[in-house]
Amino acid sequence: MTKVPDLKTTLPGPNARAIIERDRQSVSPSYTRTYPFVMARGRGAVVEDVDGNVFLDCTAGIAVAATGHSHPEVVRAITEQAGKFLHMSGTDFYYEPQVAVAEEVAKIVPIRGSVSSFFANSGTEANEAAIKLARHHSKRFHLIAFLGSFHGRTLGSLALTASKVVQRRGFGPMMPGVFHAPYATCYRCPVGLKPDSCQAECLGFLEDQILVQLVSPDDVAAVIVEPIQGEGGYIVPAPQFHQRLRALTEKHGMLLIVDEVQSGMGRTGKMFACEHFGIDADIVTIAKAIASGLPLGIMSARSDVMTWTPGTHASTFGGNPVSCAAALTTIRLLRDGLVKHAEEVGGYFLDRLRGLMDRYPLIGDVRGRGLMVGVELVRNRQTKERATTERDRLVGEMFKRGVLVLGAGPNALRFSPPLVISKAEIDTVVDVFDQALRTVEPGT
Ligand code: PLP
Numbered sequence: 001m002t003k004v005p006d007l008k009t010t011l012p013g014p015n016a017r018a019i020i021e022r023d024r025q026s027v028s029p030s031y032t033r034t035y036p037f038v039m040a041r042g043r044g045a046v047v048e049d050v051d052g053n054v055f056l057d058c059t060a061g062i063a064v065a066a067t068g069h070s071h072p073e074v075v076r077a078i079t080e081q082a083g084k085f086l087h088m089s090g091t092d093f094y095y096e097p098q099v100a101v102a103e104e105v106a107k108i109v110p111i112r113g114s115v116s117s118f119f120a121n122s123g124t125e126a127n128e129a130a131i132k133l134a135r136h137h138s139k140r141f142h143l144i145a146f147l148g149s150f151h152g153r154t155l156g157s158l159a160l161t162a163s164k165v166v167q168r169r170g171f172g173p174m175m176p177g178v179f180h181a182p183y184a185t186c187y188r189c190p191v192g193l194k195p196d197s198c199q200a201e202c203l204g205f206l207e208d209q210i211l212v213q214l215v216s217p218d219d220v221a222a223v224i225v226e227p228i229q230g231e232g233g234y235i236v237p238a239p240q241f242h243q244r245l246r247a248l249t250e251k252h253g254m255l256l257i258v259d260e261v262q263s264g265m266g267r268t269g270k271m272f273a274c275e276h277f278g279i280d281a282d283i284v285t286i287a288k289a290i291a292s293g294l295p296l297g298i299m300s301a302r303s304d305v306m307t308w309t310p311g312t313h314a315s316t317f318g319g320n321p322v323s324c325a326a327a328l329t330t331i332r333l334l335r336d337g338l339v340k341h342a343e344e345v346g347g348y349f350l351d352r353l354r355g356l357m358d359r360y361p362l363i364g365d366v367r368g369r370g371l372m373v374g375v376e377l378v379r380n381r382q383t384k385e386r387a388t389t390e391r392d393r394l395v396g397e398m399f400k401r402g403v404l405v406l407g408a409g410p411n412a413l414r415f416s417p418p419l420v421i422s423k424a425e426i427d428t429v430v431d432v433f434d435q436a437l438r439t440v441e442p443g444t
Contacts, residue, residue: 004046004428005402006054012036013051034392034407035399042069045421047404056425056432058405058417063230063262063372066289067333068420074292074329081325088321090119091314097324101298104331109300110258110272110280116306119319120297123261123287124152127224129299130257130283131156132313134222137305138255142215144206144223146183148232148409151224151259160224163231163409179214181206183229184237187365187376188384195238203244217252222283227273230262233409234374236367242277255282255305261297262372265289266334266419269343269370276369292330296323334419342419345426346370349415352430360437362387373415374408379442386411390440397436403429 012020016038040050045068047057060066067074081097090098098119106115118129135141145151145160152158153167159175161167168174182190182202191201211217225245229235249256258281263273267289270276274284282305287297297318350373353366364378364387377387377394388411395413398405408414415429 004054004056004425005432007402008053009051011053011400012038013049013053015050019050034395037399037404044068045418045425054402055399056403056417056421056429058403058415058421058429060289060416060418061293062288062406063267063416064288065293066265066267066419067292067330067338068418069293071292071329071333071420073333074326077325077329078294078322081322084321086320086322087317089316090319091316095321095324097321097328098319101319101324101327101331104328105286105298105300108271108331108335109284109286110274111282111284111300111302112280114303115300116303118299118301118306118313120287120299120315121295121317121320121323122152122297123259123285124154124157124297125315125318126261126285126287126297126299127151127157127160127257127259128154129297129313130222130224130259130285130301131160133283133299133301133306133308134255134257136308136312138221138253140219140221140254142177142179142220144179144181144210144220144254146225146229147180148183148185148229148235149180149224149226149259150229150231151226151261179210181210183225183232183235184241185229185233185235186238187235187367198238198240200238200241200244203241203248207248211252217254220252220254222255222257223249224257224259226259226263227277228263228268228369228372229409230372230414231408233376233412234368234372234414235409236369237277239277242274242279246279249282257281257283257285259285261285261287262416265330266339266342267370267372267416268368269339269346271334271339273369273372290330291323291326294320294323294326296320296327338419342370345421345423346373348423349373349426349430352426353433356430356434356437362390362437362440362442368415371415371417371419371421374412375415376409376412378411387442390442393440394433394436397439398432401432401435403432 102117150163151160365376379385
């Protein structure tokens with residue numbers, strides 16, 4: 001894989017077409033494939049499809065492959081563990097890799113004091129565990145989440161998710177007891193203010209209406225929040241939003257659950273995104289990048305909150321030993337340089353993208369932290385009319401030119417490359433984005 005991108009066939013090539021046809025016959029049509037990329041292999045931020053076409057990956061498999069595709073040290077750790085045992089179930093037995101991950105996570109997770117961790121397999125499962133723990137510990141029933149949030153698709157976490165109606169349509173009634181408040185979407189401020197001078201007045205709806213007219217604060221078990229909204233459009237709130245929210249939860253004895261499933265594990269240039277806002281949590285949920293691509297979800301909580309007794313919650317596969325081996329290496333690689341690298345190249349990436357704004361009025365906003373980078377597309381910068389079809393076309397144009405990106409929210413593009421991406425690779429991504437932008441006029 002020397003030249004990147006390197007497209008040898010029209011897309012999709014013949015091998016990809018054949019697999020996609022087989023997929024169409026036998027795989028659930030509920031998945032949201034936006035273009036026909038069929039993976040054969042990958043290394044770092046470079047991926048090759050089944051026809052030998054080489055792409056730069058700015059998705060990391062939805063913000064998962066933080067250490068890059070098949071990092072040799074992760075592969076070695078997985079192989080070593082696989083040679084010892086693949087499974088024993090941490091629900092009924094003990095094994096050292098799971099304890100070691102819990103110890104490592106306790107050192108890095110933004111929770112004050114002693115920390116205890118529950119092991120699952122995915123983000124949604126980590127959030128299910130958080131919901132159950134919050135209710136079980138507090139003996140309270142209600143939960144507060146935010147509009148635009150994504151917390152998963154199983155029936156508990158789906159009740160918290162408020163990202164796209166297609167995710168909820170046809171699945172009701174939702175789990176009761178959930179209220180949604182406006183998020184600090186500062187580019188489209190729900191109360192018409194500017195982040196520099198506001199005091200997070202968007203929280204007024206929660207404080208003065210939800211908690212006054214709909215639910216008593218002492219009936220609320222927890223507030224769950226993404227520090228930076230992911231699926232909702234890579235939305236970075238003003239820091240005062242998180243600080244005021246934290247103060248509110250402390251005032252009313254509500255637990256604060258911070259969902260770091262997408263924003264965590266170094267993606268934003270800090271190990272956890274909520275560190276950017278100077279807040280700590282009572283419960284943190286982690287998945288995606290923690291095991292560099294193997295399934296693992298973790299729900300960490302203050303030890304004095306995680307007081308549930310044997311039998312209350314468990315999972316056969318949660319904390320799989322091979323996934324734990326991958327997680328231990330992932331955490332070490334992140335700590336030994338990748339978090340810092342994400343901060344440095346992420347800043348460079350944001351600057352380069354902002355440099356395109358003069359030439360392309362379609363770009364309404366460039367935002368992010370580290371390598372969690374979003375570009376919101378608008379038909380008109382004054383009205384901020386959402387350029388949804390233009391966004392979809394841009395995603396396709398970039399694929400045709402050998403760069404994989406995904407949408408987020410109705411009209412944003414997200415760049416979430418493996419954290420090992422180099423500056424030179426970022427230059428290529430920006431050049432391809434520039435070429436793609438030339439082909440898409442606002443309103444077309
Ligand atoms: N929470 C957040 C913030 C996410 O971005 C996602 C997935 O995109 C989830 C939870 C659900 O994770 P999973 O797909 O592993 O269930």
